[in-house]
Amino acid sequence: MAQLQALAGDDTSASEFDRDTAVTPRPGEPGTYDLELSAGWTIIAAINGGYLLAAVGRALRDALPHPDPITVTAHYLTASQPGPAWIRTQTVRAGRTMSTGQASLFQADEEGREVERMRVIAGYGDLAALPAQVHTSAAPPVMPPYEECVSADDAPEGGPVTGSTAILQRLDLRLDPATSGWAVGAPSGAGDMRGWLGLADGRDHDALSLLLAVDALPPTAFDLGLKGWTPTLELTVHVRGIPAPGPLRVSLTTRNLAGGLLEEDARVWDSADRLVAQSRQLARAPRG
Template structure:
């Protein structure tokens, strides 16, 4: 059976580097379709374009969000900038028709190649000797974390995106859900896709933008539109739960940066990401 992400992010070749897609309403969050999912759709077209050379894993992917995507048909136009033995550099633009006019939603610059399994030793002993990566974030057991499904009203009112995920948030940074944010600028927890699709380098593009924004933990609920998102996939994850941590150190000028780290169930750091997002509007104080 085809998993939901593979089915809803699939693309069909139109020839000459162009691909047809359909952005599924199940990935809507805030004021548009989730940015990580849209990035995955555009990257699906890049993977299809490079299938002949076997470069299928997104090693480094940067997406620039030009306008909010909406559910419905989309077109991805790809361009191969360079093909090498180990990696290829490619670009893509995803657009949608709006009031009879084609509007660009996302432009992508990416490097695709092959990502090794987590923990695989480097081929060069000298490189392996200096190997280092941050230890997995310390989380309570999955059963002690907070799920939207724990609250019938919360599950009903959650955006469609949350129904695509099995997300268990660390209670220490989930107080924003009941009006008590920690104000540390952190959101972290366990995550897997709701249909238990095994994680792979491509699906990590979605995971990197799946948690609620850290602005929630700063006491600023509301949609936080992504301006730019870069994802570096470091290792191929093993099957199972992912540990995901989002944190911010800078909130200024109406925007914030959000750093993401993702570990697999074996404790390997499998991806890192950074995005720039706009702050939600502060709630109005009754006069």
């Protein structure tokens, strides 16, 4: 995928991700931030939930005394639309090693009334100050090298995605061929999705972009043979470390679809084979 150049004011080094998640403190209203939600992060009929979470995460990073998201839980209340939005933050507690805050994202409806789009509570700390010792039984997903995986440019016409695919132009995404059969009408039925993930403009990942990474791959519903929008109801992310430069490896699994709802568990590994993020989300299964 061709790399994209993004501009943020006069700073030509800023990436599209940084530009499109930028927040501006509102004068006279401490803890309130204005932003413009970009149509460049839409998929099918709505703005991607990971992008929205990263934007709210950026506002909380500015509002809280600690720099990095450690645990973040979001409830998605109504579908966000491209255009003006604002975030109200509140510091719940500021401790020595961790601070806790909450935030809500708002937009105006067609009649100018304020509508809450999502509500977040998060714990922030300093990832660089955490102990280095690791004990884990988790292993990176086994999949082909980046060059042998499937890019968006390889996708055939049609498929389960009807609507906007703008987000694919912002990502450098290469899916494991074993989990991309859904794109040619041959889903495995296992509920798995794996791939390499970078940002298309070459920006390296950091703690904030991990909030995007856990929700950036196609939904596992596609591998179950379902088509259409899979809206997130709730998403919890645990950030475990600052990722090393280079593409991430992301693994998604769904093991239970019942009552029209499915869970999706994500694990994110960096180029140094470290588990740097985990998440679980509850989503509504496609109705199509």
